[in-house]
Every structure is written in C-alpha cells, then in structure tokens.
Amino acid sequence: MAHLEVRNVRKSFGDTHVLKGISLDLAGGEFLVLLGPSGCGKSTLLNMIAGLDSITDGEIVIDGRVVNAVHPKNRDIAMVFQSYALYPNMTVKKNIAFGLEMRGVPADERARLIAKTSALLQIDHLLDRKPAQLSGGQRQRVAMGRALVRDPKIFLFDEPLSNLDAKLRVDMRTEIKKLHGRLGTTIVYVTHDQIEAMTLATQIAVMRGGVIEQLAPPQDVYETPANMYVGGFVGSPPMNFVPATVVDQGNGLGVRFRCAANGGDGDVVLPLADPAAAAQWKDREVVFGLRPEALTDYNEAEASIREHAHAFDCRVDVLEPTGADTLTYVELGGSTAIARVNPRRTTRPGDTMRLMADMSHASLFDPSTERRI
Amino acid sequence: MPADAVASARAADTGDAGAGDAGARGWLQRHLSKLVVAPSFAAALIFFYGFILWTVIISLTGSRMLPSYEIVGFENYVNIWRLSRWETAVENLFLFGVLFMGLSMALGCLLAVLLDQRIRAEGALRTIYLYPMAISYIVTGTAWKWLLDPGIGLEKAMHDLGWTGFAFNWINDPDMAIYTIVLAAVWQASGFVMAMVLAALRGVDDEIIKAAWLDGASLANIYRRIIIPTIRPVFLSAFVILMHLAIKTFDLVMALTAAGPGTATSVPATFMYDMAFQRDRLDFAATSAVMMLATVAAIIVPYLYSEIRSGKRG
Numbered sequence: 001m002a003h004l005e006v007r008n009v010r011k012s013f014g015d016t017h018v019l020k021g022i023s024l025d026l027a028g029g030e031f032l033v034l035l036g037p038s039g040c041g042k043s044t045l046l047n048m049i050a051g052l053d054s055i056t057d058g059e060i061v062i063d064g065r066v067v068n069a070v071h072p073k074n075r076d077i078a079m080v081f082q083s084y085a086l087y088p089n090m091t092v093k094k095n096i097a098f099g100l101e102m103r104g105v106p107a108d109e110r111a112r113l114i115a116k117t118s119a120l121l122q123i124d125h126l127l128d129r130k131p132a133q134l135s136g137g138q139r140q141r142v143a144m145g146r147a148l149v150r151d152p153k154i155f156l157f158d159e160p161l162s163n164l165d166a167k168l169r170v171d172m173r174t175e176i177k178k179l180h181g182r183l184g185t186t187i188v189y190v191t192h193d194q195i196e197a198m199t200l201a202t203q204i205a206v207m208r209g210g211v212i213e214q215l216a217p218p219q220d221v222y223e224t225p226a227n228m229y230v231g232g233f234v235g236s237p238p239m240n241f242v243p244a245t246v247v248d249q250g251n252g253l254g255v256r257f258r259c260a261a262n263g264g265d266g267d268v269v270l271p272l273a274d275p276a277a278a279a280q281w282k283d284r285e286v287v288f289g290l291r292p293e294a295l296t297d298y299n300e301a302e303a304s305i306r307e308h309a310h311a312f313d314c315r316v317d318v319l320e321p322t323g324a325d326t327l328t329y330v331e332l333g334g335s336t337a338i339a340r341v342n343p344r345r346t347t348r349p350g351d352t353m354r355l356m357a358d359m360s361h362a363s364l365f366d367p368s369t370e371r372r373i
Numbered sequence: 374m375p376a377d378a379v380a381s382a383r384a385a386d387t388g389d390a391g392a393g394d395a396g397a398r399g400w401l402q403r404h405l406s407k408l409v410v411a412p413s414f415a416a417a418l419i420f421f422y423g424f425i426l427w428t429v430i431i432s433l434t435g436s437r438m439l440p441s442y443e444i445v446g447f448e449n450y451v452n453i454w455r456l457s458r459w460e461t462a463v464e465n466l467f468l469f470g471v472l473f474m475g476l477s478m479a480l481g482c483l484l485a486v487l488l489d490q491r492i493r494a495e496g497a498l499r500t501i502y503l504y505p506m507a508i509s510y511i512v513t514g515t516a517w518k519w520l521l522d523p524g525i526g527l528e529k530a531m532h533d534l535g536w537t538g539f540a541f542n543w544i545n546d547p548d549m550a551i552y553t554i555v556l557a558a559v560w561q562a563s564g565f566v567m568a569m570v571l572a573a574l575r576g577v578d579d580e581i582i583k584a585a586w587l588d589g590a591s592l593a594n595i596y597r598r599i600i601i602p603t604i605r606p607v608f609l610s611a612f613v614i615l616m617h618l619a620i621k622t623f624d625l626v627m628a629l630t631a632a633g634p635g636t637a638t639s640v641p642a643t644f645m646y647d648m649a650f651q652r653d654r655l656d657f658a659a660t661s662a663v664m665m666l667a668t669v670a671a672i673i674v675p676y677l678y679s680e681i682r683s684g685k686r687g
Contacts (some may be wrong), residue, residue, distance in 0.1 A: 052583050073589035085580035089602035098598070099588035146588075 001028035002063045002076075002153035002186045004049070009058035011044055011210075018044050020210040021058070026203065031180050031187045033197040035233070036207035042190045045207075046156050049188060050079050062153060073102075078147035079156040082163060084139045086131040086146070092118075093127040096145045103150070117149040120179075137168045144179070157189040161196065173199055194234045198222065206230045222291075225363060228370040231289050237327060240295065240337035243367070244288040246272075246281045253278050255288045255364070257333030261313035261352045268332075273308040273359045278373060281364070286373065289363035292327065295339040297346075298354035308359040316353050319346055330355070425666065432659035440655055449660040458636050459661065462644040465551050469640065470619040472555045473562070477615055478608070480559060481566025486596070488567070489574045499571070502564035510561070514628025517557040518544070521629075547637035550630050554622075554638055557629055562618065566611050573604035613676045617669050641665050 004026040011019040019041045026032050034042040047053035049060055051072035059066050067075050078099075086095050093114060100110045118124040121141045131139055140160060147155055157176075161169045177200055180187055191197055197204050198218045205215045206229075214226035225231035231239035244257040253275035259268045270288075272278055278286070298311045317336075318329040325340040339355055347353045364373040401408075435445045453459050484502055488495055505513065520526040521544040531539035543549035577600055585595045601608075623642035626632055632639040632647070639647070641661050649658035 047583075050583075050587060052586065072586045077587065079584065079587050081580040081584060083578055083580045085578060085584040087581060087585070087599050087603075089599065089605075098585075098590070102589040102591075102594065146584075150588075 001184060003028050003061075004032075004154060004186055004188070005059075005061040006045070006049070007059040007061065009045070009048060009060060010056045011041070011048065011053065012056045018210050019048075019056075022210075022212055024205060024212065024215055026186060026188070028186055029184045031189065031200055031202045033201035033204050034188065034190045034207055035192070035194060035197040035204055037192055037233075040207040041210040042192075042207050043158055046079075046158055046188060046190045049154070050077055050156050051075050075154075076150075076152050077154045077156060078150055078152040079158065080140075080143045080147050080160045082159040084131075084143040084163075086139060086142055088131050091128050091130055092123065092134070092142050092145075095131070095142055096149050099146065099150050113149050117145045120148070121145050136164050137172065140164060140172055144176075148179075148183075153186065155185055155187045157187065159191055160189075161191070162193070169196075176200060195236065198234070204234075206233060208233075223361065224372065225289070226372055228287060228289065228365050231363065231365075235291060237292050237338045239289045239291055239363070240332070240335075241365070242288040242290065242333040242335060242337060244286055244333050246278050246284055246286055246364075248282060253282060255286065255362075257288065259312065259330075259332050260315045262315075263352075268312045268314075270310050270312070270357055270359055270362075271308075272364075273362065278364055281373060285367050287365040287367050287370075288333075289365055290337070290357060291361055292338045292340045293325075294358040294361040295337065296356050296358075297339075297341045298356040299342075299345075303356055306358060306360070309356050310359060311354055311356045313352050314355050316347055316349050316351055318349055321346075328353070428659045428662050428666075431655055432663045434656060436655040436659070438653035438655065445656075449656050450664075453657055453660050453664075456657070458639060458647075459641075459644055459657075461636055462639045462641045462661075465638060466620065466622075466640050469551055469555055469558070469622065470616070472552075473558045473619050474612065474615045476555065476559045477562040477566050478611065480563040481611070482570050484563065484567040485570035485574055488571055499568070503568050504564065505561045506565040506568075508561070510622075510624040511628045513557050513561050514625045517553065517560070518629050521553050521556075544630065545634060547634050550634060550638045554626055554629055558619075558622065558625055561625075562615060566615070569607050569611050570604070573607040574600065577603055609676070613672060616672050620665055620669050 004024075006022055006024045009019055009022045010017070022041075022045055024032070034045060036042045044053055048055050051067065051070065055068050059068055061067065062075060062077075087098065090098065096114050096117060097110050100113060105113070114127070115124070118127060121144060123138065123141045123145060126134060126138055126142070131142065134142065143160070160176075161172055164172060173196060176189075180200075189196075189200060201218050203215060204218050204221045206213045206221060206226075208229055214221055214230045216224075216226075221230060221234055225234065225239065228239075228241060232241070242255075242257050244255040246253055247256045247269060248254075249269055249271055252271055254269040254271040256267050256269045258265060260266075303309045303311060314330045314332070316328055316330060320327040320329070321343060323343075326343045326346045328339040328341045328346065330337050330339060341353075365371060366373055430442070431440055432449055433444050433446060434441055435443055435448075488499060488502075492498070521541070523529065523540075523542040523545065528539060528541045531541075544553045581599065581603075582595060585599050590598065621642060622640055623646065626638055626640055626643050627646075630638045632643040642665065645658045645661045645665070648654040648661065
C-alpha cells in the first residue's frame with residue numbers, strides 16, 4: 001500500500017519531448033490506468049516509475065522518498081511486461097524464485113512463498129515446466145506470479161493483456177481485478193484499451209502527446225470528459241459531437257442544431273439541463289457532446305420519469321445491430337451521431353424516427369480549444 | 374550418365390514428342406526430381422564417400438609412394454605412434470586446439486558484449502572485427518609471417534623507433550612458434566565468434582533484461598544466470614565450428630611457418646601432406662587422415678544428431 005507521487009516529470013530525447021510535465025498523486029491501494037494511444041508516453045512514464053528509464057526533469061516519489069536516483073531493484077516495485085519477459089532457460093518455479101534468490105531470501109522461505117503464490121494464481125501444476133511449454137495465458141500468470149511473490153509496494157503492468165486472444169483477455173482482466181481486490185496493492189497499469197481501463201481502474205489518466213488530458217475515476221472520465229479528445233477516446237462507440245449553437249429558449253438555454261426529418265430539413269432545440277454553466281455561451285457556437293446511450297428511441301413512460309429527456313424526430317441513415325442494442329446512425333448538425341436503440345423499436349434506413357436525448361448526460365465543449373465548458 | 378539425365382529432364386520439361394509414348398512420359402514425370410538430383414548425388418557418393426572408403430583401405434595396406442592393396446591390418450595405426458613427428462603433430466594440435474578455441478571464444482564473447490552496449494559506430498567496428506574471416510588462411514598466414522619476422526616485422530619496427538632491446542622472435546623459436554599460429558588463428562576467428570554471439574545477444578528480449586534488473590540481479594548475474602544460458606546453443610555451434618577448423622588447420626601453418634622451424638609446428642594435416650607427397654608413405658598419410666576424420670566425426674555427429682532432434686521437437 002504505497003503512496004506514489006509524480007511531480008512535474010519530463011522526458012526528452014534531444015528536441016523530442018516525450019513527456020511534457022506529468023504530475024499525479026496516487027494514494028495507497030489505488031489502481032491507476034494510464035490510457036492513451038501508442039506514442040503518447042504512457043509506457044515511458046511507467047518505465048520511469050520502474051527506474052528503467054532516466055528522468056529528464058521532475059521527481060518520482062514513493063512513500064515520501066524521492067527515488068529518481070534509486071536503482072530499480074531498490075524501489076521495491078514489480079513489473080509485468082507485455083511480452084511476459086519470462087527467463088526462457090528457467091522453469092516456472094525458478095522464474096518465480098529468481099527475484100527472491102537475488103534478494104537473498106532463504107531457500108525454505110522461497111519454497112513457502114512460491115507455493116503460496118502458485119496456489120493463488122493456480123499455476124502449481126506448471127512449476128516444473130519451461131516457459132516455451134506454456135500457453136499465452138499460463139505465461140501471463142507466471143509473469144504475474146513472479147511479480148506477486150516479492151510482495152512489492154507497487155505493481156506496474158505494461159499492456160499485459162495485449163498478446164492474449166479476446167476471450168482470455170476478458171478472463172485475465174477479471175482476475176487482475178480480483179487480485180487487486182484481494183491484495184490491495186497500489187497498481188499502475190498501462191493500456192491503450194479503454195474497456196480495460198474502465199473495468200480495472202480506480203483512477204484513469206488519459207494521456208496524449210506526453211501530457212495527461214484528464215485524471216479522474218473511470219465514471220467521471222466517462223460522464224464528464226475534460227475535453228473532446230477524452231470523450232472520443234473513452235467509450236465504444238465514442239461520444240457524439242454535434243456542432244450546435246446555444247440559444248435562448250423561453251425559460252432557459254438550449255442547444256440548436258440542424259437535423260433532417262420527415263422529408264425536410266429543420267432545426268432542433270434541446271433545452272440544457274444546467275443552463276447556468278453555459279450562460280456566457282449564449283448565441284455562440286459550441287460542440288454538443290452526447291453519449292450514444294443518452295440518445296435512444298423515444299419511450300413515453302421513460303420520458304415522463306426523466307426530467308431532462310427531450311424528444312425529436314430524425315432521419316435514420318444506417319443501422320448496425322449489435323444484439324443488445326442497434327446502433328442507429330443519424331446526422332445531427334452536419335456530423336454523424338450514433339444512437340443506441342432498442343432492437344424492437346428500430347426503423348428502416350431513410351425513414352424518420354422519434355429519438356430521445358437525455359440532456360442530464362450532455363456535455364458542451366468549446367469548439368476552438370475543445371475543452372469542456 | 375549425368376548428360377543423359379539432363380537431356381531427359383529437358384525432354385520432360387518441354388513435353389517434347391521425342392520423349393516417347395504416354396507411359397514413358399508418366400515415368401519421367403514421376404522420377405524427374407530424382408533424375409535431376411542424381412548427378413550431384415553420384416558425385417558426392419564417389420568423391421566424398423568413395424574416397425573416404427579408399428583412404429580407409431589404403432590406411433590398412435603397406436602402400437609407399439604408390440597405392441598397393443596388400444592388406445597389413447591395423448599395423449599402421451600402431452606404428453604411426455612410434456614417429457616422433459606424429460607425436461609432435463598431435464601435441465601441437467592439442468595445444469593449438471585448446472588455446473585457439475579458448476581464446477577465440479573468450480575474445481569473441483568479450484567483443485560481442487562490449488559491442489552490445491549500444492555504442493556509436495557499431496556497424497563499422499563490427500565489420501572491422503569480422504573482416505579477418507573474409508580473408509583466406511594463406512593471406513592471414515603470409516601477413517602474420519611478415520609481421521612476426523624479426524628482420525622486417527614488429528621487432529624491426531620497434532628497433533627503428535629506438536627500442537633496441539625489444540625482442541619478439543617466437544616465429545623462429547621451436548618452443549614458441551606454435552603460439553604464433555594460435556595468434557594468427559585467433560585474430561582470424563574471434564571476429565566470427567563475436568558476430569555469432571552478438572547476433573544471439575541481440576536476440577535476447579530487452580524486456581527479459583529489464584525484468585532481471587527489477588528482480589534485483591546484478592549485471593554479472595544477468596549475464597551468468599540469464600543471457601548466457603539463453604544463448605547457449607550459439608556457444609555450442611561456435612565451439613563445433615572452431616573445433617573442426619582447428620583439426621583441419623593446414624594452410625595457415627603452411628603459410629606462416631611451413632610446419633617449422635624444423636618440424637616444431639607440424640600438425641596432423643601437415644603431417645599427412647608431408648607423408649603423402651614428400652616422404653612416399655601413403656599408408657601413414659591415409660592413417661593420419663582417417664584419424665583426423667574420426668576425431669571430427671566424433672564431434673560433429675553428436676552435434677548434428679542433437680540439432681536434428683531438437684529441430685523435430687521444435
């Protein structure tokens with residue numbers, strides 16, 4: 001249960017700035033996911049926390065101690081690598097024991113810890129095999145065992161599931177989550193998979209181009225993205241962005257955008273749930289962001305319960321059934337938006353359909369800075 | 374017979390009417406691949422295995438300048454050990470082999486590890502170290518003969534520079550001349566070992582080494598416990614290649630010392646040449662050849678066997 005602090009950390013290779021001042025503060029027992037596309041610097045940051053990469057500027061602090069100059073082995077951290085990085089010449093048992101052996105743990109203590117860890121990860125039957133004789137999922141477990149056995153202060157995971165097939169990835173995700181629940185160790189986990197990030201994290205840091213765009217719990221990142229990039233990166237399908245204008249609308253403010261329906265082209269005005277926040281944007285262009293599940297088929301019963309649900313008609317362009325929902329593509333304000341529609345209430349492409357927008361989940365963004373209003 | 378095979382192969386290839394009726398063409402098509410391989414197969418059979426057999430037979434006869442086929446049994450294999458020349462050759466081979474393999478491996482590994490530190494101009498350095506391997510042993514031998522010759526080489530250069538007390542005349546010293554051969558051979562082969570080991574080192578996953586750092590292993594422990602065991606097959610390959618190079622060494626010795634001074638640097642291969650073409654003792658030449666072949670086979674056969682077996686398993 002270690003407290004990890006990253007203070008304004010930078011990393012540059014000559015004129016290339018990989019990390020441009022990263023700061024984060026992680027309480028003990030948190031599960032931080034660094035989420036971002038390849039090349040955003042997330043793995044570099046992880047390697048710097050591990051001590052495998054030098055720090056150009058800034059400080060990394062573990063439990064109050066600045067570890068910039070501390071050798072990786074003395075930081076009391078363990079890391080699980082993307083390629084698993086098992087020692088190919090050693091059996092599973094020796095792989096797990098190697099770190100203990102290097103730290104001078106006596107043999108009987110080693111045996112006890114190996115037995116405990118392998119039972120926890122259900123790899124006891126594999127202990128005498130070489131890594132080459134294991135499947136991807138088994139290697140993943142051994143790699144985790146090697147990290148777990150030392151009982152480190154912080155676990156680092158570098159895209160650990162990206163080499164597994166889809167089904168196994170879901171299983172291992174659940175196991176990592178369970179493991180974190182049981183051990184309560186501080187974890188920093190790097191991934192480009194936003195579903196992994198949402199399911200595992202207690203804190204997500206969405207990164208792009210060497211900066212953290214947003215650092216928040218997963219639900220906050222999902223519901224109130226700090227900018228359009230985060231809204232578009234997290235969520236599948238991503239958030240809909242509709243170019244719109246804030247207009248006065250009787251008893252409050254609303255967003256107005258164009259929408260084709262019933263053979264014609266008209267304006268739709270949806271009242272904002274929180275007009276006060278958008279007060280200074282009156283009569284100005286904004287980007288109106290709405291999650292696909294907040295844009296659904298009209299349902300009278302539901303519309304009457306939800307205070308901020310508003311209906312409007314819109315022409316349907318494309319239907320994509322996914323089973324649970326049918327993704328319905330419509331054109332709002334000149335850009336494509338996706339609605340999650342009950343498969344029993346869909347219509348044919350080209351027809352007009354009555355949609356319902358839940359404005360309590362709406363976000364507004366500044367079109368020039370792309371930041372949340 | 375090879376000409377025949379080529380002609381019929383061509384006929385089958387073009388579907389020529391000259392190939393005869395459908396039955397003959399069908400037969401050709403079924404056996405074409407065998408016919409094409411046949412000439413080289415026959416050549417290998419006769420010129421490799423045929424002459425190996427012939428050499429074995431000669432080693433069992435009392436041949437002198439010309440082969441005779443009067444079998445004397447294993448007498449030659451006993452008598453050859455009475456020749457001090459053969460004894461010198463075997464001793465030299467042993468000394469040379471151990472030093473050559475040991476030093477080439479040690480130096481090659483050292484160079485590879487140093488080059489593996491992501492240094493600048495690595496490509497150029499790698500080429501420089503590997504380059505001696507591209508030179509024939511005759512050239513190596515001649516160049517080193519000049520370098521080591523006290524009258525024109527290193528010793529003279531030092532004297533000219535003013536260090537008149539400098540002496541380096543191993544090449545003329547019967548006790549030390551064999552070490553000059555080791556020197557030249559190591560110079561030639563260590564770059565090759567370096568290239569093999571470097572390639573293997575590069576094949577070790579970076580993340581494995583990072584994992585070992587985090588596991589608390591020192592650099593020495595990382596090499597000893599992880600990297601070297603991981604690349605062990607390469608050491609075996611390098612060892613086998615160096616070993617058979619050592620046993621077959623002939624041209625280097627001929628160019629550098631001509632087995633001299635006297636017979637001080639003779640090795641089994643020069644012994645064989647000498648017996649066959651200078652001393653008119655074809656029987657001893659064949660005997661020494663068979664003994665060298667047996668030694669090489671004793672190393673290569675188990676190696677090939679293990680390689681093929683692991684190939685099947687993998």
